[in-house]
Amino acid sequence: METFLNVTLDLLNGFGTTVKLFGLTLLFALPLGLIFSFCSMSKFKPVSALMKVFIWIIRGTPLMLQLIVVFYGPGLAGAWAEDLLAVTDNALIQWIATWNGLDRFPAVLVAFVINYACYFSEIYRGGIESIPKGQYEAGQVLGMTKTQIFFKIVLLQVIKRIIPPMSNEIITLVKDTSLARIIAVYEIIWSAQVYIKSAGLIWPLFYTAAFYLIFNGVLTVLFRKIEKKLDYFKG
Amino acid sequence: MSVLEVSNIKKSFGKVEVLRDISFSLEKGEVLSIIGSSGSGKTTLLRCLNFLEYADEGTITVNGKLLYDGSDKKSKRMKEAEIRTKRLHFGIVFQNFNLFPQYNVLKNIMLAPTLLKHGDEKAIEENAKKLIERVGLADKINNYPCELSGGQQQRVAIARALALNPDILCFDEPTSALDPELTGEVLKVIRSLKTGDSTMIVVTHEMGFAREVSDKIIFMADGVIEEFGTPEEIFGNPKSEKMKAFLSRSLENI
Numbered sequence: 001m002e003t004f005l006n007v008t009l010d011l012l013n014g015f016g017t018t019v020k021l022f023g024l025t026l027l028f029a030l031p032l033g034l035i036f037s038f039c040s041m042s043k044f045k046p047v048s049a050l051m052k053v054f055i056w057i058i059r060g061t062p063l064m065l066q067l068i069v070v071f072y073g074p075g076l077a078g079a080w081a082e083d084l085l086a087v088t089d090n091a092l093i094q095w096i097a098t099w100n101g102l103d104r105f106p107a108v109l110v111a112f113v114i115n116y117a118c119y120f121s122e123i124y125r126g127g128i129e130s131i132p133k134g135q136y137e138a139g140q141v142l143g144m145t146k147t148q149i150f151f152k153i154v155l156l157q158v159i160k161r162i163i164p165p166m167s168n169e170i171i172t173l174v175k176d177t178s179l180a181r182i183i184a185v186y187e188i189i190w191s192a193q194v195y196i197k198s199a200g201l202i203w204p205l206f207y208t209a210a211f212y213l214i215f216n217g218v219l220t221v222l223f224r225k226i227e228k229k230l231d232y233f234k235g
Numbered sequence: 236m237s238v239l240e241v242s243n244i245k246k247s248f249g250k251v252e253v254l255r256d257i258s259f260s261l262e263k264g265e266v267l268s269i270i271g272s273s274g275s276g277k278t279t280l281l282r283c284l285n286f287l288e289y290a291d292e293g294t295i296t297v298n299g300k301l302l303y304d305g306s307d308k309k310s311k312r313m314k315e316a317e318i319r320t321k322r323l324h325f326g327i328v329f330q331n332f333n334l335f336p337q338y339n340v341l342k343n344i345m346l347a348p349t350l351l352k353h354g355d356e357k358a359i360e361e362n363a364k365k366l367i368e369r370v371g372l373a374d375k376i377n378n379y380p381c382e383l384s385g386g387q388q389q390r391v392a393i394a395r396a397l398a399l400n401p402d403i404l405c406f407d408e409p410t411s412a413l414d415p416e417l418t419g420e421v422l423k424v425i426r427s428l429k430t431g432d433s434t435m436i437v438v439t440h441e442m443g444f445a446r447e448v449s450d451k452i453i454f455m456a457d458g459v460i461e462e463f464g465t466p467e468e469i470f471g472n473p474k475s476e477k478m479k480a481f482l483s484r485s486l487e488n489i
Contacts, residue, residue, distance in 0.1 A: 138333035141285050141326065142347035142399060143319045152346065156337045234381040235336030 007195065007204045014191030015211050018177045021105075021187065025112040025173060032113060033120025040125060058118040063111065064179050070111040071183045075101030108180045112173075119169055127162040128154065160230040167223040171216050188212075236299050238263045238434050239284075239403055244293035245305070246279055253279045254290070255458040261403070261436070261451070266429055268445035269438045271455035272481060277438045280455075281405045284436070285325045286318050297324045297402055326401030330408040332388040334380040334395070340367060341376050344395045353399070366394040370424050386417030390424050397428075404428070406437040422448075442485050446470050454478050 039051040058066070078099035084090075085097055102110065131154050139149035181190040188211055192204040237260040246254040253276045261267055269277045282288040284295060292305040302321050313321070334343050344363040353359060367376055370390040380388055389409055396404055406425065410418040422444050428435065429448060439445050445452060445466065452469045454462040456477045462469055473479050 132331075132333075134329060134331055134333035135335070137287055138329065138335070139347075140287065141322055142395070143323050143351050144347060145319065146315070148350050152350065153335050160337075233336045233379050 003201075007192075007201075007207065010191050010194075011188055011204065011208060011211060014186055014188035015208075017105075017180070017185065018174075018187045018211075019215070021108060021112065021177045021180060021185075022174055024109055025116055025177075026170065028109075028113040029116035029120055032117035034124055036117050036121030037124035037128065040121060041128070055118045055121065058115055059122075063115050063176060064182055066115055067108060067111045067179060067182050070114075071102065071104065071107040073101075074099045104183055104185050107183065108185050112176070116169070116173060120166070123162050123165045123169065124158070126165070127158040130161055131157055156230075157235055160233075160235075163223060163227050163230070167219070170223075171219060174216055174219070175212060237261060237296075238265075238298060240294075240296040241284070242294050242296075244280065244283060244290045244295070246276075246283060246288060246290050253458055254283070257293070257455075257458075257460060259451075259453060259460065259463065261434055263434055264432050265450040266435045266437065266448055267451045267453065268449040269436065269453045269455060270440070270442065270445055270481075271453075271461075272484075275455040276458040277455055278407055281327065281407050281436065281438055284403075284405060285327045286322050323399060324402045325405055326396035326399060326403070327405040327407060328389070328392050328396050328409050330411050332380075332385070332392045332412070334388055334391055336380050339377050339379050340372060340383075340391050343380070343391055344398050347395070348398050351399070359398075363394070363398060366397050367391075369397075369427075370394045371420075384417060385413045386420045389413065389421045393421075393424055393428075403434045403436060406435065406439070408438050408440065410439070410441060440485075442470075442482075454481065456481070 036051060036055070039047050040055065042048045042051070077096055078101070081093045081096035081099070084093050101107070135153055135157070136149055139153050144152070177187055178189045180187045181193075184190075188208050189205070192208045195201040195204040239261040241260070242258040244254050244257040245252070257276075257280060259267070269280065271277055279288060283290045286303070290303065290305045294301060294305065295303040302324065335346065338346060341360070341363055344366060345359050348354070348359045348362070349356065354362075364373075364376070367373055370393055372387060372390055372394075375383060375387060375391075380391070383391065393409075409425065410421050413421065418441065422441065425435070425437065426444075426448055437445070437449070447466075449466050452462075452464060452466055453460050454469060454475075454477075461475050462473065462478050469478070470482070473482055
């Protein structure tokens, strides 16, 4: 019984990091995704092309790999630039030579935010492009500005349409946080794995499922509530 | 002085010439119907007037003020703010209503005047309520578009366009998306607007309605004005072959 309590407390500690990573990722990736989606829909071709290539790279490579690149990449570049300083005193090289890389948690957060912003941006884009042209035209002929049309007419309709795919993506994010252990961020799976090595216990690892299930259960209920709230209109 | 003067409007989409030299004028309080078969350019003409499309050539003058000149490159590159003020001379009621689904009837009508700061909230609301009464929907004021029939939605759209007091109100096939039994109520509202001071342009397939309500009728075919005249002239004594053929086709459908 005592071990169960201890394990629970330990897992809760790791789960704290999981929830923190989840919350902060959402906080930054939701607005960043909107900016990305505007870039990929931009009428200025270089911007939209660049954005599409970037989204292709991020969605086309494993998140695990991106974590490693964000964590080790800057430090490696810094060391490489330091070597180069022997043959050049280029200001850019000098600046890169000062790079030390990010701490573990910030590195994970950066990788997660960029990765999820790309997925969100495609969901936003789908939502925005699905709004009938007539809605924009109705706003235009009533003398509204582009900003007013977006925020007063289009946005809520987009939100209503994207809630199902967004909830899917957000629930995936909860589970993806377990990748953070790749660069030794102490989240819940890691804290359970410790028991395999130290005490030969594997059940704490199975036990983590309960934490994920409860958390995702709460999220599912929350999304259903938002969906219900927007049920009053069709469109 | 004419409220609206349109001269030599031309518009192509790629290689397709949709409007080929359209000119007409409209006096204050007149109702102009534009008839013609699908693809003759009627809707494009309305969209050019509302700056949803830009005419390649030609001018649009409202109340003696030149709003648009296709030969002037500046006209096509008008600043967004400039287009917005110019658009307000015109109102348009779309075929598919295009009401804002997340707002109730009152808010649909109040939204634009509120955002454009046309007076204080109270005055805007009072005006909106008057308009809702005028289109016969006083009991639906708090309903959402999805709770209304097509005919009711279109009447809300008419009230919404009127709320900005346009000089010229345009209707783009206002009854084409409606069930036949619902067209009557919308036509009745449009008819009731013909009080002498509101100028209207109606693109329509309702020949009976056009004949009854219009002061002038334009018959368009292949991007040109094939015939122009009073309802009596157009329907009573059509001159061109195309007009005769169109009329007999329209009558067959009735």
